[in-house]
Amino acid sequence: xxxxVFDRHGGADVLKYRDVPxxxxxxxxxxxxxxxxxxxxxxxxxxxxxxxxxxMPHLLGSEISGTVESLGPGASGVEVxxxxxxxxxxxxxxxxxxxxxxxxxxxxxxxxxxxRQGGYAEYVVVDAADxxxxxxxxxxxxxxxxxxxxxxxxxxxxxxxxxxAGQDVLIESAGSGVGTAGIQIAKLFGARVIATGGxxxxxxxxxETMNADVAIDYTVQDVRKAVKSLTNGxxxxxxxxxxxxxTFKQSMACLARGGTLVTCGATAGPIVELDLRFxxxxxxxxxxxxxxxxxxxxxxxxxxxxxxxxxxxNRVMPLAEAVEAQAMVxxxxxxxxxxxxx
Numbered sequence: 001x002x003x004x005v006f007d008r009h010g011g012a013d014v015l016k017y018r019d020v021p022x023x024x025x026x027x028x029x030x031x032x033x034x035x036x037x038x039x040x041x042x043x044x045x046x047x048x049x050x051x052x053x054x055x056m057p058h059l060l061g062s063e064i065s066g067t068v069e070s071l072g073p074g075a076s077g078v079e080v081x082x083x084x085x086x087x088x089x090x091x092x093x094x095x096x097x098x099x100x101x102x103x104x105x106x107x108x109x110x111x112x113x114x115x116r117q118g119g120y121a122e123y124v125v126v127d128a129a130d131x132x133x134x135x136x137x138x139x140x141x142x143x144x145x146x147x148x149x150x151x152x153x154x155x156x157x158x159x160x161x162x163x164x165a166g167q168d169v170l171i172e173s174a175g176s177g178v179g180t181a182g183i184q185i186a187k188l189f190g191a192r193v194i195a196t197g198g199x200x201x202x203x204x205x206x207x208e209t210m211n212a213d214v215a216i217d218y219t220v221q222d223v224r225k226a227v228k229s230l231t232n233g234x235x236x237x238x239x240x241x242x243x244x245x246x247t248f249k250q251s252m253a254c255l256a257r258g259g260t261l262v263t264c265g266a267t268a269g270p271i272v273e274l275d276l277r278f279x280x281x282x283x284x285x286x287x288x289x290x291x292x293x294x295x296x297x298x299x300x301x302x303x304x305x306x307x308x309x310x311x312x313x314n315r316v317m318p319l320a321e322a323v324e325a326q327a328m329v330x331x332x333x334x335x336x337x338x339x340x341x342x
Contacts, residue, residue, distance in 0.1 A: 002342060003121035004322040005057040009049030012323045020057070023117070023125040025072030030128045032084065036144030036316070036339040037119035038063030039325045040177065041267050046114050047326070053114060060322075061118030061340070062088045062111055065143040068131060075128040083140055084131040085301070086124070088112050088148045089291050104155075104291045111291070120322055122342040132298070135305045143304075145177065145311040145337035148291065150300040153181035155292025156240060156262040157189070165190030167237035170227060170254050172247065174212060175202045177337040178264065180312040182240045183210045185300075188308060191238075194230060196223060198332060205335055210312075218247075227254040235259060245269030252284065260285040312336030 001022050006014040025031045043060040046053050064086040068078055078084065089111045091103030098106050112118045112126070134143050157163045169186045173179050174195035183206070186193050195212035197203040203215035216226045227236055235256035241248070245268025251261060252274065261284070279286070303309045314336040317325050325338045 001122035002319065003059055004319055005059055005120070006047060007057045009047065009053070012047070012326060014047065015323050015326075017320045017322070020121070023123055025070060025075065025125045027072060027074045028128055029072040029125050030068050030075050030078060030131060031070045031072075031123055031125050032064065032066040032086065032131070033069045034064055034119050034122060034124055034342050035066040035140035036064075036142075036341050037061040037319075038144045038148065038177065039322075039329055039338040039340060040148055041265060041329060042111075042148070043113060044326055044330055050114075055117070059117045059120045059124075060113045061120040062113040063144055063146070063148045064112065064119035064124055065134070065140045065146075066124070067140070069123065071128070072125075078128050078131045078133070082131070083134055083136070083143075085134055085143050085147050086112065086119070086126050087130040087132060087294060087297055088151070090127060090130060101293055101295065104293060120319060120340065132301055134301065137305055137307060138311055141316055141339050141341060142311040142313055144339045145313050146301065146304060147297065149177040149181045149337070150185075150304070150309065151292040151297040152264050152289060153178050153185050153240075154296045154300050156264055156289045157182060157185050157238065159292065159296065160262045160287040160289055161238045161240075161260050163189045163191055163238060167191045168194060168231050168234075168256075169238045169240060170194045170196070170236045170251070171212070171240040172196050172218075172243050172251065173198075173267070173332070174206050174210070174215070175335045176242070176332075177312070177334075178242055179240070180210055180336050181309075183212050184309045186240075187211055188303075194227060194236065202335055224250050224253045231256070238262065241265075243268045244272055248272035248274070252278065252286075255282070255284055257282045258284070260287060262287045262289055264289040313339055315339075316341055
């Protein structure tokens with residue numbers, strides 16, 4: 001089969017489009033013919049060399065949709081020919097966290113395209129239990145823009161942020177895949193969304209197409225001052241953060257007293273500044289989110305199947321152009337998701 005693989009960590013030049021052996025499903029596994037694979041910042045971090053990546057040669061890609069092509073021995077619960085998306089992560093199923101339904105913090109939690117082979121290929125082998133049937137409201141290419149970002153955004157806002165109607169929510173870099181998912185979920189719950197975007201066209205799109213209430217230009221505006229002005233000096237109840245780096249201190253300053261910042265990423269850097277006095281005197285909350293629970297994923301799949309949420313695909317590109325797709329994500333040129341198709 002054709003795939004994009006790398007044999008060593010490094011820049012985009014390590015990615016090679018080449019022939020690799022077709023994967024063979026083992027016990028309880030199925031082989032899925034990939035229809036689409038969403039591109040994420042995680043792909044770039046894995047390529048660059050975050051700890052725990054394997055095996056080598058490695059295939060990236062955590063967001064996969066496709067059609068079940070064959071069943072391995074003992075595989076059940078899904079039929080050949082079924083259209084599915086693949087749950088991005090899997091725990092051991094035995095530890096205290098898995099038993100409590102929090103498999104995403106299982107010590108053995110494995111993510112497709114990171115600790116397991118991903119979807120930058122014509123076929124992928126996964127556990128049958130990780131295949132989630134999808135309807136035809138959306139194309140399989142569109143369904144590939146769902147699993148990672150919607151599961152994460154739901155976990156951030158609903159599970160950890162405890163979002164409620166009438167709240168003010170700040171969504172950083174809202175034109176990203178996870179940002180567009182976050183906007184939709186926040187609006188579904190009746191919150192007011194203050195989004196940030198780096199270009200005039202993106203900010204206009206966030207308001208006119210994604211239904212954000214306000215869009216702030218973080219490249220020229222003082223985001224804290226703009227947020228305070230929009231909230232009559234109070235600040236926001238929730239900050240939906242995935243940027244980190246030097247923006248973290250500013251994001252914390254946007255919170256109202258008793259507010260919560262939930263973060264799932266560090267695209268601008270993992271090291272941040274935090275004044276503990278500011279944290280405890282205002283009783284602020286900082287929560288980390290790593291993907292989400294399986295129930296989170298099933299909930300968003302149902303809502304998307306019903307049309308209450310929707311995938312946001314900016315561009316569909318052939319798998320052979322994975323290098324350019326990653327470059328576009330790194331340059332923040334994408335509004336929504338890029339999906340690769342074999």
